[in-house]
Amino acid sequence: MTSGAGIAMRAEASLRLSADLGNLAAIRQFIREKAATFQDDDNDLEPILQAVDESVTNVVVHGYRGQPGAIEIEVRLAENSLAIRLRDQAPPFDPTAVPSPDVTSPLEKRPVGGLGVYLTRRLVDEMIYRPMPQGGNELTLVKRIVKPRGNQA
Amino acid sequence: MELTTTQEQGRVPVTVFHLKGELDAVFAEQLRRQGREAIASGTRYLLIDLAEVPYIASAGLRAFQEIFTLLREDSKDEGDKDVYQGLRDGTYKSPNLKLLNPTRHAVESLSAAGFDMFLEIHHNLRDAVAAF
Numbered sequence: 024m025t026s027g028a029g030i031a032m033r034a035e036a037s038l039r040l041s042a043d044l045g046n047l048a049a050i051r052q053f054i055r056e057k058a059a060t061f062q063d064d065d066n067d068l069e070p071i072l073q074a075v076d077e078s079v080t081n082v083v084v085h086g087y088r089g090q091p092g093a094i095e096i097e098v099r100l101a102e103n104s105l106a107i108r109l110r111d112q113a114p115p116f117d118p119t120a121v122p123s124p125d126v127t128s129p130l131e132k133r134p135v136g137g138l139g140v141y142l143t144r145r146l147v148d149e150m151i152y153r154p155m156p157q158g159g160n161e162l163t164l165v166k167r168i169v170k171p172r173g174n175q176a
Numbered sequence: 177m178e179l180t181t182t183q184e185q186g187r188v189p190v191t192v193f194h195l196k197g198e199l200d201a202v203f204a205e206q207l208r209r210q211g212r213e214a215i216a217s218g219t220r221y222l223l224i225d226l227a228e229v230p231y232i233a234s235a236g237l238r239a240f241q242e243i244f245t246l247l248r249e250d251s252k253d254e255g256d257k258d259v260y261q262g263l264r265d266g267t268y269k270s271p272n273l274k275l276l277n278p279t280r281h282a283v284e285s286l287s288a289a290g291f292d293m294f295l296e297i298h299h300n301l302r303d304a305v306a307a308f
Contacts, residue, residue, distance in 0.1 A: 044200075045202065047198075047201065047202060048177075048198075070281065072198070072230075072231070073198075076198065076200045080234075083201075126288070126289050138234040138237060138238070138289060139233070139235075141288070141289075142233070142285060142289070145288050
């Protein structure tokens with residue numbers, strides 16, 4: 024199987040949920056289950072799970088701003104990477120363009136925003152944004168993995 | 177996610193929050209709420225046990241920030257000028273809020289955000305309580 028970006032895919036699965044912070048645990052569970060099916064268990068999933076947490080939280084809080092909306096989570100395994108693609112219908116917002124916060128200023132003086140995107144950048148190997156042609160946003164988080172298991176999906 | 181509270185007695189009484197689960201935006205809101213309640217009920221020294229927290233999202237860090245600030249506002253023995261000077265010199269650690277046994281990924285978030293500059297990290301309960 025080949026993705027639109029020309030990456031040879033081994034497996035993929037997707038889930039569509041309402042964009043609600045109460046669904047963060049369900050999203051983690053979905054990614055854990057699919058990743059366990061797709062790849063060896065010795066890969067450390069926590070960094071990409073946290074990156075997804077940060078990104079979905081941004082969509083709910085800053086994208087939809089508390090209004091109802093949907094988010095689609097797609098888990099994709101390529102030859103040597105695990106990619107999570109998030110799609111939403113919120114107003115266009117490019118998290119890769121958010122400047123890094125000053126993490127050296129006193130705690131009490133720090134601005135609230137920007138920390139989630141800053142951590143996400145550190146947690147994954149790639150963070151790819153594109154506005155959807157029909158409106159909305161697509162963010163792909165990519166984490167290189169050590170050794171994918173066989174070809175089974 | 178689960179947050180249980182115990183009390184320890186060292187040189188001062190210390191409230192210990194034992195957290196279990198990913199410290200995401202939902203859990204962070206619970207931590208903020210219970211932190212505010214504990215401080216309103218008289219807690220002045222708080223230790224947060226992170227042994228069962230796989231990672232700390234930015235919302236969790238902001239919960240620490242809020243609790244840190246509330247505890248500082250309650251503390252009469254610290255002047256802002258001295259604190260800011262200590263922060264600039266890298267010598268200041270919160271006397272009111274400390275952390276216990278963070279996991280590897282929790283440490284990475286704390287360090288990436290610079291929170292380990294202000295919050296002492298301990299690796300056993302007795303030493304942590306004695307440090308207040």
